[in-house]
């Protein structure tokens with residue numbers, strides 16, 4: 592799967608961009624502030640309706656224009672799929688695929704699966720559990736067809752339970768109805784997450800054997816409640832505390848991946864560079880597992896590759912990306928530094944794009 596055409600209008604400083612990316616490797620270089628990251632953001636908008644730099648889409652719209660548009664063509668085994676997103680300052684949004692409005696953003700995400708590697712990547716280790724939960728759910732969403740609807744059902748049940756908990760008098764029968772449904776969807780969601788996590792762990796441990804620093808590294812999945820208890824039991828045990836606090840303290844909304852090295856949180860032990868490398872390994876693993884389980888490839892957006900990685904590890908990351916045989920978009924300031932790790936890979940079609948003040952030239 593690859594993006595064969597990208598047209599961007601009025602996104603940040605990109606007023607009018609029209610490129611035909613390589614299905615393999617796309618290297619984007621230019622000075623600071625020229626618009627390199629904005630190109631990656633445009634691809635992200637096409638997949639998820641928003642940027643990876645925060646949720647405020649208005650900041651994405653060029654300051655002199657009322658709306659922005661991104662259009663792309665995706666080459667997949669199912670054929671050539673046109674997709675488009677436009678958003679206006681007044682809040683109007685249009686998401687289209689195959690020439691028709693899409694029912695939900697999940698549909699777009701399914702058409703254009705993406706992984707982003709950028710300066711925020713280390714948040715996967717240092718950030719809150721929600722960052723790791725989203726990371727895992729990306730894989731679960733793409734490999735477990737019923738996950739999205741189960742996730743939505745769990746959100747709805749949790750919201751209902753919390754509303755009941757906040758009432759002065761709790762109606763037992765109403766609570767029971769919602770709890771029964773909550774338990775069913777939560778157990779289903781936890782099994783889906785566990786299956787994806789196990790597939791992830793297996794590949795991850797093979798991949799990180801290439802690092803010295805991985806000695807003693809363990810990954811474990813916390814599903815959101817105690818290991819040896821059913822969720823129904825946990826809900827009944829915590830009812831009093833939950834009703835005092837007015838929300839459900841345990842459940843799938845508390846799921847986390849615990850990443851530890853010899854018993855310590857990885858973020859407390861590893862250097863910044865090592866953290867970035869570990870996160871790169873996790874992101875590459877996602878692509879490997881995704882390919883293995885779906886027979887499709889996801890696209891990689893790598894913003895400013897050289898930052899914080901030494902030459903040897905930059906090469907390692909490029910080798911992994913190369914082995915994945917996936918489409919990649921990589922930005923950097925220096926053309927030579929971007930090209931250098933790809934010199935040994937003559938079998939890949941490399942396209943080089945120069946960005947200057949929002950204009951892009953192949």
Ligand SMILES: Nc1ncnc2c1ncn2[C@@H]1O[C@H](COP(=O)(O)OP(=O)(O)OP(=O)(O)O)[C@@H](O)[C@H]1O
Nearest residue numbers: 603604623624625626627628629650651652653654
């Ligand atoms: N809404 C907007 N309207 C117009 N221009 C904007 C808007 N938002 C950001 N910009 C400008 O667009 C440019 C986009 O920068 P971008 O982050 O894509 O650059 P970059 O080439 O990735 O830079 P760096 O190498 O510093 O990361 C910047 O010059 C920024 O000031």
